[in-house]
Amino acid sequence: MMYNNEHFEPVITPNVDKPGCDTLDFYLKNEDGYKGLEKALKMKPAEVVDEVKKSNLRGRGGAGFPTGMKWSFMPANPVDKDGNPKPKYLVCNADEGEPGTFKDRLIFTKTPHRMIEGMIIAGHAIGSNKGFIYIRGEWFKETRLMQKAIDDAKKAGFLGKNILGSGFDYELIIYRGAGAYICGEETALLNSLEGKRGEPRLKPPFPAQVGAYGMPSCVNNVETFAAVPYILLKGWEKYAKMGTERSGGTRLLGVSGRVNKPGVYELPMNLSINDVIELAGGVKDGKKLKAVIPGGASAPMLRADECGVLTDYDSLAKAGTMAGSGGIIVIDETVSIVEAAYTLLKFYEHESCGQCSQCREGSHWLARMFKRILDGGGTQDDLDYIAKICGNMAGQTICAFADAVTGPALSSVKKFRHEFEELIRNGGIDKTRAHTHSHINEGAHV
């Protein structure tokens, strides 16, 4: 397989196809397990932060914020108003639920120790002695696997008191979510972790000042943590070199939808969307590509002719979309874009937390308008109205959820306006389909 990248090697998934790869034994024997931690514990916390900063690791949850910088925002010795030291918390965001994203589940089931090791290193770096892993509630099996991995790590002395004789103590606590997409947003996650409704918080204060239980906290994604042991063990230069100038390392891309070999691929970032689709076996049934959602459901769609764009954060941002959570959803010529966008809007309508009226009402209106167009009651004015609603949502709310809703809504209308107009003209999707079929049947060549 040609990756066009001499520096590339898999960081997270080199052995995920081997039997027993999820066990501590395997991790220790075959993957230099916990050697990165050993090295990190001999370094000063600030040196570890520096190493991660220089590696150009960026948050893999969706926003792509530089990880080392996020860690450096954590106060060194926070105290409360009486001058007593405050605890600091590290939180792992394992509330994977962005449609099209399924990479963290792979890490949980195939290489959980890599993530645990990354968390302990991060704990040392930010001066925290306690980490919470917030796992989506539907992952019963995955939660059990992760708890077993934590227990095994503890027995082996990688968690608990005085880890590897360094004097550093660390414990990891699992917390289960209960089925709310919004809890993937970091401040909603913090509220949920406190046993409250998962409603995002106004920022500032940022989690580094007031996070979980009012204490300074740092939230990172599963894949972000899983990349950390490699950076410590092999050095920041090796990791940084694999990526682009402003974004180091590899990415886990989840390819789903109409492709022959859907799945998680660990790839360097100098490949285009088209390359990734080719690696995933190409479009299913030999059909033509119509559109791609390149970074989970919230990323604006790309037309087939735009899929030469590279998959790194900056290239995708320049193309008017985003790298997001690495979920690449492939849509072929047989799919109605209006219907695909409606599928997503129904989801957003269901998952809006309801705090901000623009988002609560807007996501509902958008879903209803798309449905109306599909059912044959749409008008040409609706298309302008969709853009107007989106304009009142994006950037107007507490969190980025409203912006996410406008991703599929705006991009579908902007890039596939003719499909909407066709439905409006023909009186809905059923009539349009019947029309297309009779057209084919009338064709002389049939």
Added chain:
Amino acid sequence: MALSEQIKKTINGIRSHFPTEQALLLPLLHEIQNEQGWVSMDSMRSAGEFLNLPLSKVREVASFYTMYKLEEQGKVDVQICTNISCWLQGAEKLMACAEKKLGIKSGETTADGKFTLSHVECLAACGTAPAMMINEDYYENLTETELNKIIDMAQTDLSAGKVVGKSTRTEGVWP
């Protein structure tokens, strides 16, 4: 309904992990859901008493999260994902197939109280779409034939748990 001793024991066992009492609310509601199959108003009242929280706080949390069922459910909870990746792989057909097989619509429970059928939002199993969940287990790469078979099995084996679907692994690719 008063909380069982088992539930109290479980929650007391994890109390020291968290700095606040309210942090125990989600775990407690999970325990109630697991033991009773749903979260009744009585259970919420008991939960509030146990954690020293007003009932209104318990209710506002319980009603926010979809995994806490505020009405009685069937013993077999069939949840089919119809979000984008599953939809692209024919999830709507699967849903229609399940509705026909069970004789109910999504959101309903069978008359004998055995099955509840519902839509579920993305399960993060997009690479092995279409996917569904029955009670605690995922079923992936589903076909209509397999769906029918799984539902038949669940008639007698409420624990489900056996993977009937195809291997979820494609050579060199991982779900």
